[in-house]
Amino acid sequence: MHFDLLLVGFGSVARRFVRLLEERADVLRDRYDLQAQVIGACTARHGAAFDPKGLPAALLLDRHSRGLNLNGSADATADRDLTVTWLLAHAKHAAAAALDDGRLVLVETTPLDVHHGGRPAIDHVRAGLEAGAHVVTANKGPVAFAYHDLAALAQKVGRRFLFEGAVMDGIPIFNLVRETLPGCEIVGFRGVVNATTNYILTAMERGQLYEVALAEMQHARIAEADPSHDVDGWDAAAKTAALINVLMDGDATPLTIAREGIRGITSEQMRGAVARGRRIRLVASARRDDDQAVGCVRPEELDEADPLAQLVEMQNAIILETDLLGRLGILQLDGGLTQTAYGLLSDVMRCQTSSSSRAPVEGPASG
Ligand SMILES: NC(=O)c1ccc[n+]([C@@H]2O[C@H](COP(=O)([O-])OP(=O)(O)OC[C@H]3O[C@@H](n4cnc5c(N)ncnc54)[C@H](OP(=O)(O)O)[C@@H]3O)[C@@H](O)[C@H]2O)c1
Known part of the structure; x- marks a missing residue:
């Protein structure tokens, strides 16, 4: 089956995603009968491009690396109006069969903006679905807010x-x-879900200064340029809201999550906890309270035997509390762009299973 893709955002994740599509092209075709090509892309400051015959990854990556717009022009201001609306209008005209057959996927990878309620990503998702495209996203905003x-x-x-x-x-x-x-209920969860803050906290345990550890994360482009997103707990709160909404059928947003970041934690506190056989971690959690799922993000001092206490550097984990299986842990030892790009790819592959039908495909508590 042949899939056409529209990219909204061509940052680090989307660039790794288009490379991964090429790296896996043979396996996708031979084992999964899937051929996927990018036919359009738009950005905030790097213009947009559309070609129903396909935009090869190498072409887009080359233009991006040379600081050109995605359509090859050098005028940084020329394509400002070429948004998702422009992409979808082209797709409706030039990729109508793919839209009708459920073979068009909008891949949304713009940044999360908690202070604007997850917009404009929510509008991108809505526009894509209303046009008849499947939508896959790595952005927490739409699932955390809407x-x-x-x-x-x-x-x-x-x-x-x-x-x-x-x-x-x-x-x-x-x-x-x-x-x-x-048939199994998720009744709560606890986790460490932000790599930057876990790196900073465990570096402080080793005696490194907060500012030095944060600068390392910014240099590696893992922390945001504006670090408040990570260190004030917004990223973890957005993930907590997303998990509550999907796994617990809750009605959370990042703003309803009780939130405390790690700015106030000192190296002395970190080393003091270690000396007592304990560890401080930024813990995201949720539980049912009067039938409502409520979430919290805050630094907690944990017994060193707690699985979350054992997470070092950029490791993350979530422990789901279920009604039938007890506690179930998911441990992430290696995170990064390839893993995120694979998340997008695996979602595109799932769209294939529901293509060629306009019948409802979303079950309760599913995304
Ligand atoms: N990086 C990671 O490891 C990681 C992991 C998991 C999830 N995520 C999530 O994945 C998403 C993408 O992350 P990233 O690291 O790729 O971000 P990024 O490098 O900052 O790229 C964001 C892209 O979105 C574009 N953009 C911004 N506003 C737009 C708009 N209104 N319309 C169209 N395009 C717009 C930007 O355009 P310009 O290029 O012109 O600026 C850029 O191409 C984020 O939501 C992030 O939270 C990232």
């Missing part, structure tokens, strides 16, 4: 809205629950 609306829209139009790359870099959490735990 999951139920977008899942209902996806169900109504018979398309997929998937977001495995949004939490723990594509390590399967949403798909694990959806596909392997039918």
Whole structure:
């Protein structure tokens, strides 16, 4: 089956994704009968491009690396109006068969903006679904702020809205629950879900200064240029809201998560905890309270035997509390761009299973 892709955002994740598509092209074709080509892309400051015959990864990557717009022009201001609306209008005209057959996927990888309620990513997802495309995203915003609306829209139009790359870099959490735990309730969870803060805290345990550890994460382009996103707990709160909405059928946003970051933690506190056989970690958690799922992100002092206490550097983990299986842990030892890109790829592959039909495909508590 042949899939056409539209990229909204061509940053680090999307660039790794288009490379991965090429690296895996033979396996996708031979083993999964899937051929996927990018036919359009738009960005905030690097213009946009559309070609129904396909935009090779090498072409887009080369233009991007030379500081050109995606269409090859050098005028940085020329293509500002070429947004997702422009992409979808072209697709409706030049890729109508792919839209009708459920073979067009919009891949959304713009940055999370918690201070604007997850917009404009939510609008991108909505526009894609309304046009008849499946939508996959690595952005936490849509699922953290508008999951139920977008899942209902996806169900109504018979398309997929998937977001495995949004939490723990594509390590399967949403798909694990959806596909392997039918009939099993998630009643709560605890986890360490932000790599930057875990790196900083464990570096402080070794005696490194907070500022030095944070600068290392920024240099590696893992922390945001504006570090408040990580160190004030916003990223973890967005992930917590996303997990509550999808896994616990809750109604959270990052703003409803009780949130405390790690700015106030000192090296003395970190080393003092170690001396007492304990560890401080930024813990994201959720539980049911009067039938409502409530979430919290805050530094907690943990017994060193606690699995979350043993996470070092950029390691993450989530422990799901279930009604039938007890506690179930998912440990991420290696995170990064390839894992996130794989999250997007695996979601695109899932769209294939529901293509050629406009019948509802979203079940309850699914994305
Ligand atoms: N990096 C990771 O390891 C990782 C892991 C998991 C999830 N994520 C999530 O994945 C998403 C992408 O991350 P990233 O690291 O690739 O970000 P990035 O490098 O900052 O790239 C963001 C891209 O979005 C584009 N963009 C911004 N606003 C836009 C708009 N209104 N319309 C169209 N394009 C727009 C930017 O355009 P310009 O190029 O013109 O600036 C850029 O191409 C984020 O939501 C992030 O939280 C990232």
